[in-house]
Each structure stands twice: as structure tokens, then as C-alpha cells.
Amino acid sequence: xxxxxxxxxxxxxxxxxxxxxxxxxxxxxxxxxxxxxxxxxxxxxxxxxxxxxxxxxxxxxxxxxxxxxxxxxxxxxxxxxxxxxxxxxxxxxxxxxxxxxxxxxxxxxxxxxxxxxxxxxxxxxxxxxxxxxxxxxxxxxxxxxxxxxxxxxxxxxxxxxxxxxxxxxxxxxxxxxxxxxxxxxxxxxxxxxxxxxxxxxxxxxxxxxxxxxxxxxxxxxxxxxxxxxxxxxxxxxxxxxxxxxxxxxxxxxxxxxxxxxxxxxxxxxxxxxxxxxxxxxxxxxxxxxxxxxxxxxxxxxxxxxxxxxxxxxxxxxxxxxxxxxxxxxxxxxxxxxxxxx
Amino acid sequence: xxxxxxxxxxxxxxxxxxxxxxxxxxxxxxxxxxxxxxxxxxxxxxxxxxxxxxxxxxxxxxxxxxxxxxxxxxxxxxxxxxxxxxxxxxxxxxxxxxxxxxxxxxxxxxxxxxxxxxxxxxxxxxxxxxxxxxxxxxxxxxxxxxxxxxxxxxxxxxxxxxxxxxxxxxxxxxxxxxxxxxxxxxxxxxxxxxxxxxxxxxxxxxxxxxxxxxxxxxxxxxxxxxxxxxxxxxxxxxxxxxxxxxxxxxxxxxxxxxxxxxxxxxxxxxxxxxxxxxxxxxxxxxxxxxxxxxxxxxxxxxxxxxxxxxxxxxxxxxxxxxxxxxxxxxxxxxxxxxxxx
DNA sequence: GCCGACTACTAAACCGCTCTAGTGACTGGG
DNA sequence: CCCAGTCACTAGAGCGGTTTAGTAGTCGGC
Numbered sequence: 001x002x003x004x005x006x007x008x009x010x011x012x013x014x015x016x017x018x019x020x021x022x023x024x025x026x027x028x029x030x031x032x033x034x035x036x037x038x039x040x041x042x043x044x045x046x047x048x049x050x051x052x053x054x055x056x057x058x059x060x061x062x063x064x065x066x067x068x069x070x071x072x073x074x075x076x077x078x079x080x081x082x083x084x085x086x087x088x089x090x091x092x093x094x095x096x097x098x099x100x101x102x103x104x105x106x107x108x109x110x111x112x113x114x115x116x117x118x119x120x121x122x123x124x125x126x127x128x129x130x131x132x133x134x135x136x137x138x139x140x141x142x143x144x145x146x147x148x149x150x151x152x153x154x155x156x157x158x159x160x161x162x163x164x165x166x167x168x169x170x171x172x173x174x175x176x177x178x179x180x181x182x183x184x185x186x187x188x189x190x191x192x193x194x195x196x197x198x199x200x201x202x203x204x205x206x207x208x209x210x211x212x213x214x215x216x217x218x219x220x221x222x223x224x225x226x227x228x229x230x231x232x233x234x235x236x237x238x239x240x241x242x243x244x245x246x247x248x249x250x251x252x253x254x255x256x257x258x259x260x261x262x263x264x265x266x267x268x269x270x271x272x273x274x275x276x277x278x279x280x281x282x283x284x285x286x287x288x289x290x291x292x293x294x295x296x297x298x299x300x301x302x303x304x305x306x307x308x309x310x311x312x313x314x315x316x317x318x319x320x321x322x323x324x325x326x327x328x329x330x331x332x333x334x335x336x337x338x339x340x341x
Numbered sequence: 342x343x344x345x346x347x348x349x350x351x352x353x354x355x356x357x358x359x360x361x362x363x364x365x366x367x368x369x370x371x372x373x374x375x376x377x378x379x380x381x382x383x384x385x386x387x388x389x390x391x392x393x394x395x396x397x398x399x400x401x402x403x404x405x406x407x408x409x410x411x412x413x414x415x416x417x418x419x420x421x422x423x424x425x426x427x428x429x430x431x432x433x434x435x436x437x438x439x440x441x442x443x444x445x446x447x448x449x450x451x452x453x454x455x456x457x458x459x460x461x462x463x464x465x466x467x468x469x470x471x472x473x474x475x476x477x478x479x480x481x482x483x484x485x486x487x488x489x490x491x492x493x494x495x496x497x498x499x500x501x502x503x504x505x506x507x508x509x510x511x512x513x514x515x516x517x518x519x520x521x522x523x524x525x526x527x528x529x530x531x532x533x534x535x536x537x538x539x540x541x542x543x544x545x546x547x548x549x550x551x552x553x554x555x556x557x558x559x560x561x562x563x564x565x566x567x568x569x570x571x572x573x574x575x576x577x578x579x580x581x582x583x584x585x586x587x588x589x590x591x592x593x594x595x596x597x598x599x600x601x602x603x604x605x606x607x608x609x610x611x612x613x614x615x616x617x618x619x620x621x622x623x624x625x626x627x628x629x630x631x632x633x634x635x636x637x638x639x640x641x642x643x644x645x646x647x648x649x650x651x652x653x654x655x656x657x658x659x660x661x662x663x664x665x666x667x668x669x670x671x672x673x674x675x676x677x678x679x680x681x682x
Numbered sequence: 683g684c685c686g687a688c689t690a691c692t693a694a695a696c697c698g699c700t701c702t703a704g705t706g707a708c709t710g711g712g
Numbered sequence: 713c714c715c716a717g718t719c720a721c722t723a724g725a726g727c728g729g730t731t732t733a734g735t736a737g738t739c740g741g742c
């Protein structure tokens with residue numbers, strides 16, 4: 001038979017469709033004996049639920065949506081996203097929930113996708129990343145009435161649930177460490193200033209510099225790409241009074257920066273200390289290995305997945321789950337600055 | 342209104358559901374005037390089709406499935422996959438087809454997912470990667486009767502369609518170049534030997550070595566991870582008569598290998614030439630930048646997407662699309678070997 | 683002026699599942 | 713012994729589309 005339906009099972013067992021549905025969904029309304037019999041026949045006939053039919057009755061779609069608004073070509077090289085994705089998958093697939101992934105060019109397109117997926121009943125919830133400072137997506141998704149989990153810091157996201165880590169604390173730990181080593185001129189190659197997390201990190205750096213009495217500290221925005229990371233590094237290392245330490249907002253730019261240092265004959269960590277704000281194999285396969293803020297991105301993904309599933313099961317109840325603050329893994333790219341001022 | 346259905350539109354326009362369906366799908370059966378009126382009202386009410394309802398009638402699911410059988414934690418760092426994914430997205434989303442992505446642990450689980458998705462009507466087709474030498478998946482998917490596109494080389498994949506590049510040719514071009522530079526001892530840090538593409542590359546290397554009269558040429562299998570890439574490199578560089586050139590099956594291992602060379606004080610390209618069989622920013626952000634076999638993985642993704650869509654539109658017709666052979670991009674990691682034998 | 687073909691549309695079945703209202707059998711309390 | 717309550721189950725509506733069979737109305741030809 002092409003594809004058994006509950007009707008086929010019902011006929012074979014000699015009960016009604018309804019009874020089969022109850023049995024298969026663990027709902028009361030059938031005796032244990034009948035239930036066992038139905039389950040056995042369903043197994044024999046290799047029956048599987050038709051997701052579309054289920055979703056039609058207003059039930060679950062069995063999928064969660066993740067829309068990423070970055071140029072498709074650059075996404076490819078962000079180890080963070082790939083790791084996150086893996087974690088999400090692991091968390092979701094354990095409950096047979098699929099991940100619907102879409103990469104779009106900008107926020108406008110992203111909102112359009114949310115609208116479409118919601119009205120098409122394609123997903124049961126959304127996972128949102130890269131929250132902007134004043135993000136229009138939040139209002140839209142709230143209005144859609146679809147559960148959503150925001151991945152990010154302790155920022156504004158209205159009534160939406162979130163999973164976050166304290167990147168302010170994280171940035172402070174970096175500056176504390178560099179200051180303790182004796183660095184006075186620290187540069188921060190930041191990400192897109194429109195993002196909340198970029199803003200938080202820049203603010204944390206400023207605050208921390210004030211606390212340590214450092215005057216020569218600055219944040220330089222980029223688009224997170226290796227190209228801008230390299231260009232910014234080149235610029236920083238070319239000017240007089242160049243920094244003795246650079247903090248990069250992601251591992252990709254940090255590695256690119258290390259490449260530039262090599263190319264310009266600046267010794268790492270002798271003349272320049274490098275810290276990455278994100279960790280992955282990238283930081284470990286280069287030589288010298290980079291000191292980096294490390295966290296379990298895979299675990300972060302599974303945590304987001306779990307929060308999402310809980311939210312779908314019981315909507316309305318807002319959840320905010322804080323994950324451990326990333327820890328600084330000190331490797332070979334940081335050292336006290338050379339004596340020369 | 343919560344969510345307009347074609348019934349609502351029908352009522353408002355004053356026609357039947359059927360007429361609305363015809364109009365919205367560009368099917369004959371309604372006059373142009375009525376069609377225009379219906380479309381206008383649908384637009385006004387912001388109507389969107391309910392995918393589940395559509396799929397129920399035996400129509401398209403509107404999604405394509407991609408199942409990757411690799412340990413979830415390692416997938417994260419393969420620039421190749423991320424790029425491919427981006428390309429797939431771009432190609433599919435242009436036609437409003439979603440990509441259903443799932444990462445599983447092994448081929449057994451992968452097959453189970455194919456079975457499930459097919460019987461759940463969740464997807465209209467499958468995209469398969471990493472074909473093994475004698476791959477059970479091919480038979481299963483053929484049996485399922487769901488369109489499928491295999492991404493890989495000119496190997497066996499039964500009646501399934503494919504998109505492929507000639508990696509044999511590619512490997513030959515690498516060895517030719519290294520031989521021309523004067524290298525006689527070449528090592529190949531290969532991937533998983535169970536994969537068809539790994540086998541093809543190993544065979545191409547062997548054949549090429551014979552043709553050039555090289556006797557000290559060998560392929561060493563790994564699992565594609567940076568860890569094994571590094572370990573294998575360490576082993577190669579530690580033994581007497583070490584190779585003067587190493588070819589890595591992916592960029593990640595090549596970068597890891599470069600790190601090991603740095604750590605062991607082996608100059609690149611002075612004492613050792615390095616070639617990567619795959620390209621991404623990784624090879625360019627390190628210093629020295631790595632000579633690599635380069636191809637447009639993003640474009641490869643869009644090509645697969647297009648083949649998939651064509652296959653869904655017109656199943657049964659097997660397609661085999663060959664993509665350009667990757668070209669060698671020579672950068673700073675290759676040079677003639679040092680004089681010492 | 684009548685028949686047949688065509689057009690533009692309607693009514694309703696159908697896809698596979700869920701869920702509610704209803705039914706008949708059995709049980710137990712008064 | 714009767715009625716209420718429970719249990720196990722059935723019948724059928726409904727989800728939002730697609731699609732088929734059927735039906736008016738128009739038109740052209742002879």
C-alpha cells in the first residue's frame with residue numbers, strides 16, 4: 001500500500017478513525033488492550049502521520065523558523081552560526097521538530113518572511129538573532145502572536161523570551177586581564193554598531209577603560225568580515241602610537257588580524273597581543289593560538305532549542321534563560337607589552 | 342481578521358471557493374474580469390495560502406530536504422557546507438521553497454529521516470551529499486520515489502540526478518604543478534576513505550605520481566577534522582625523508598597543517614609547500630596565504646537548487662549537471678623545494 | 683429555431699487527521 | 713429496580729485548500 005492512513009488502521013483493527021487517533025496520540029478514550037492492538041497494527045503497516053493533515057487542524061506545524069539577515073555569502077564563514085545551528089538541530093531533532101532556515105539580505109526581507117511563515121502556518125515559533133538597537137522585528141513578531149526566542153544579551157526585546165549571556169561582564173574580564181598585563185593602549189575592532197551586542201561591548205569597554213584610567217582606548221566598527229577586520233588592523237598598526245593589544249569582536253576578524261600582523265612584521269604576542277571575543281577551532285589552528293573568550297556555542301544552541309520547545313508547549317509564559325558568561329581562554333597570543341612606550 | 346481563507350475572499354467577491362482557487366492559481370475557468378477582482382481582494386485581505394492545506398490535497402510540500410550525516414559538532418567549522426547552504430538558500434528561496442535541514446550522527450539515522458520525511462510528505466525532494474563508496478542511501482531514496490539530487494563527482498548514484506565537478510582533474514592539476522616546481526616527495530592528507538570523492542582523489546594522486554615517475558607519494562586518511570589534520574602533519578614532518586609538499590583535502594586541515602609547520606619551525610613555503618583542496622576565506626586570512634583549489638561553492642549551491650527545482654517540476658527526467666573543474670589559485674604557500682634532498 | 687459546443691461558474695467531494703458530541707453498555711448507589 | 717455516572721467507543725464536522733462533476737447561459741451554424 002502506498003501510504004497507510006489512520007482509516008486503514010481503523011479498518012484493519014475494526015474500530016473507528018477516532019479511536020485510532022486517540023490511541024496513537026496517547027489520549028484517553030480507548031482501553032489499554034485496544035490501544036496496544038492499534039499501536040501494533042500501526043507499526044506493522046509502517047504508518048507515519050501526515051504532517052500537513054495534522055497542521056491543518058490547527059495543530060503544530062512541527063517546525064521552528066530561523067531567519068538570518070546577513071548577506072548570504074558572508075554567513076558561510078561564521079563558525080559561530082554553524083556551531084549554533086548544530087546545537088539547535090540537536091535540541092530540536094530530539095523532539096522531531098525541524099528547523100526551517102532562511103538567509104535573507106536585510107531586515108525588511110526578514111520581516112516579510114516572518115509574516116509569510118506565520119500566515120502559512122509553516123512554523124510553530126521563531127528564533128531571532130542579531131537584535132538591533134531599536135529593532136522593528138520585535139514589534140512585528142509580537143504582533144504575529146507566534147512564540148519567539150531571542151538570542152542575545154540582556155537587551156530590549158519586549159515580551160519575547162530570550163536566551164542570553166552577559167557579554168558586558170565578558171568584555172570587562174578581557175580588559176581587566178589586558179590591563180593587568182600592563183597594556184595601556186587597547187583597540188577594539190567591533191562589529192556592526194547597529195547590533196545591540198556590539199553596543200553593549202563598546203559601552204563595556206569605555207566603562208572599563210575609565211575605571212582603569214586608560215585614555216588610549218577606542219572601538220572601531222566593522223561589518224564582522226575578515227576583509228574589514230584585516231583593513232582595520234592594517235590601519236591600527238600603521239599609525240603612530242599603535243595599540244599594544246587588540247580585541248576583535250569575532251574569531252574570524254581576529255585571525256585576519258593575526259595574518260596582517262604577520263604580513264607587517266609585528267610579532268604576536270611580543271609587539272601585539274590579540275584577543276578574540278568568540279571562539280572556535282579557528283583560534284586554535286593558527287599559530288600562535290589565539291587567546292579567546294570561549295563558550296559552548298553548541299550548548300547555547302541546544303539551550304535555545306529547549307527554550308523554544310518549552311515555549312511552544314506552553315505559550316504566554318515568558319522565559320529568560322541566562323547562560324554562563326564566556327570565560328577567557330588564555331593561549332599564546334597575549335603577553336605583557338614590550339617595554340617601548 | 343485572524344487569517345483570511347479563500348472562503349472569506351469568495352464571500353466578499355460573491356463567487357464560489359472554486360472560482361477563487363482557479364483565479365489565485367492562474368488556472369482557466371474564470372473570466373479575466375473576475376480573476377482581477379479576486380486577486381485584488383486577496384491582496385487587500387492580505388491572503389496567504391495555508392501550506393498545510395495545500396500539501397494535504399497531494400500537492401507540493403514547498404520544501405526540500407537536506408540531511409547531513411556528520412557529527413554535529415564538526416559540521417560547524419566546515420566553510421564548504423556553510424557556503425553551499427547559502428547558495429542553496431538563495432536558489433530555493435527565489436522560488437519560495439524552504440530548505441529543511443537536519444544534521445544526524447550517521448547514515449542509518451539519515452536513512453530513517455528520509456523515510457520519515459517522505460512518508461510525512463514534508464518535502465518534495467532530497468539533496469544528498471557525501472556519497473559513500475557503496476552507498477545504501479541511493480537504493481533507499483530511489484525506492485522512496487522522491488526526487489533527489491546528488492552532489493558529488495562522477496560516481497555511482499543509480500537513477501538519481503547529480504551535480505558534480507571533476508575532482509580527478511583537479512587533483513591532477515595540483516600534482517602537475519607541484520611536480521613542475523620540482524617536488525618529488527608529496528603527501529596527501531586525505532579525508533574519510535569511505536567517501537567516493539576521497540577515493541577518487543587518492544586514485545588520481547596515485548595515477549599522477551606514476552605518470553610523473555614519483556615514488557615517494559602517499560595518501561593518509563583522516564576524518565576531515567583540524568585535529569587529525571594537525572596530528573597527521575606532525576607525524577609527516579617528524580619522520581625522516583619528510584615530504585616537501587603536502588596536499589590537504591580541505592582548507593581547515595590545511596590551515597591546521599600550516600599551524601603545525603609554524604610550531605615545528607618548518608618554513609612555508611621554504612621548507613614545505615602547502616596546497617588546500619578547498620577554498621574559503623580561511624586560506625586567505627592566514628599568513629602566508631594558502632595556495633588552494635578554488636571554486637564557487639555558493640554558485641554550486643544555487644546550481645543544485647535549480648536542478649532540484651527542475652526535477653520537482655518534471656520528475657523522472659534524470660539530470661546530470663557538470664560544474665567547472667576547480668582551478669588552482671596560487672598564493673604564497675607554494676614554491677620550489679629547498680635544495681637539500 | 684433548435685442543437686451542440688463552449689464559457690464561466692457552482693456545489694461538493696476529497697486529502698488525513700483531530701476533536702467534540704453523542705451512544706450504548708455497564709456499574710453502583712439509593 | 714431505576715437513574716446517574718462512567719467508560720469505551722463511534723459518527724461526523726471541520727481545518728483550507730484543490731479538483732471534478734455538473735449547470736446555467738451564450739453563441740454560432742444550419
